[in-house]
Amino acid sequence: MKRTIAILLSVILVIGLVSVAAVNAADNVSRFTVDGKNYIAAADTTVTYKIDMTTPEIIENGQFVIYYPGEALTVQSVTFNSEVLGTPTCNYKSQAVLGKEIDFNFSDVTNGYDFTTKKTLVTVEFKATGTGSGDVYLGKGTDTDGNDLMVICNMNDKDVIGQTVFEETVTGASIEGDEPDQPVKPVVTKKANPVKVTVAKKTVKAAKLKKKAQSVKKAFKVTKAQGTVTVAKVKKGTTAKIYKKVTVKKNGTITLKKGKYAKKTYSVKIKVTAKGNANYKAKSVTKTVKIKVK
Numbered sequence: 001m002k003r004t005i006a007i008l009l010s011v012i013l014v015i016g017l018v019s020v021a022a023v024n025a026a027d028n029v030s031r032f033t034v035d036g037k038n039y040i041a042a043a044d045t046t047v048t049y050k051i052d053m054t055t056p057e058i059i060e061n062g063q064f065v066i067y068y069p070g071e072a073l074t075v076q077s078v079t080f081n082s083e084v085l086g087t088p089t090c091n092y093k094s095q096a097v098l099g100k101e102i103d104f105n106f107s108d109v110t111n112g113y114d115f116t117t118k119k120t121l122v123t124v125e126f127k128a129t130g131t132g133s134g135d136v137y138l139g140k141g142t143d144t145d146g147n148d149l150m151v152i153c154n155m156n157d158k159d160v161i162g163q164t165v166f167e168e169t170v171t172g173a174s175i176e177g178d179e180p181d182q183p184v185k186p187v188v189t190k191k192a193n194p195v196k197v198t199v200a201k202k203t204v205k206a207a208k209l210k211k212k213a214q215s216v217k218k219a220f221k222v223t224k225a226q227g228t229v230t231v232a233k234v235k236k237g238t239t240a241k242i243y244k245k246v247t248v249k250k251n252g253t254i255t256l257k258k259g260k261y262a263k264k265t266y267s268v269k270i271k272v273t274a275k276g277n278a279n280y281k282a283k284s285v286t287k288t289v290k291i292k293v294k
Helices: 002-027 206-211 240-245
Strands: 029-034 037-042 046-054 059-068 073-080 089-095 099-107 119-128 133-135 151-154 165-171 196-199 202-204 214-216 220-223 229-234 246-248 254-256 265-274 283-293
Touching: 046 059, 059 119, 059 133, 073 099, 196 283, 202 206, 202 214, 220 265, 229 246, 240 246, 240 265, 246 265, 254 283
Parallel strands: 029 133, 202 283
Antiparallel strands: 029 037, 046 119, 046 165, 059 099, 059 151, 073 119, 089 099, 196 220, 214 254, 229 265, 246 254, 265 283
16 A cells, blocks of 8 residues: 555656646746846846855955756856956866756965955856756855865965855846836827928029029928928929929929020929928928019
8 A cells, every 4th residue: 555655656746847847848948046036047048147255355265166957057158257366277067966066166375366355256157948947056065075165265274254245146037027017118199290381483584594404592491390301393283394394402492404495484383291200290281383484
């Protein structure tokens, strides 16, 4: 009977583990905890884990272990504060129970290392696998062989680990349950475009038109336009005989090509469009400019 119960419990445990793995795989995110905060990172996201350290005095050596869940995160790079530490000894170890660890140590009994003001100790870049979970932390205490996992000694060879301040920072991941909502774009009610177009009567001489093209400046004026302004001539409303001979510019200039013109008043119909912007609607205004050829 006891054997049957044990088998059933084993089956339930296996099913439970499979279920958790299935949920994590479905989420396609890695979950990990740093300093009591639960983080999530999508697969292939780069996560930066940084440790800043402050010691009560100059130290001569240090030995550290960073633990991380190998199923959830893989190490891309480990960068030490080379200005202070130089190049510490560093290696990676697989741990069957704890996941994985990064071990590093440094020693300079002559000059020491100055962390008396807060400085970055080490920065680790992880890549999220999109599955798995666990803790990322700086190891303390001793391992199964009785070796100290974290040791910091000052120049008098006294352990100062109890007086040392560590600050852990995570970037590239979101705190679970605290992901920022997408900002709601405000609805803007656009105003009517106040563009105005005024026209003036202009005169050119037929004798000059025979010799060369003539430009009439300030034939119309555009004011109060919101947005880009464009001007085009309108066929219907422009005197047919000059439609192909006339050009208009948005600065108010109308040009008649060189040619023979009858002495009379011609109509040039224009369409001015102010395209608007974030606050104003687009608007078109049509006007007719009278040009007298004498």
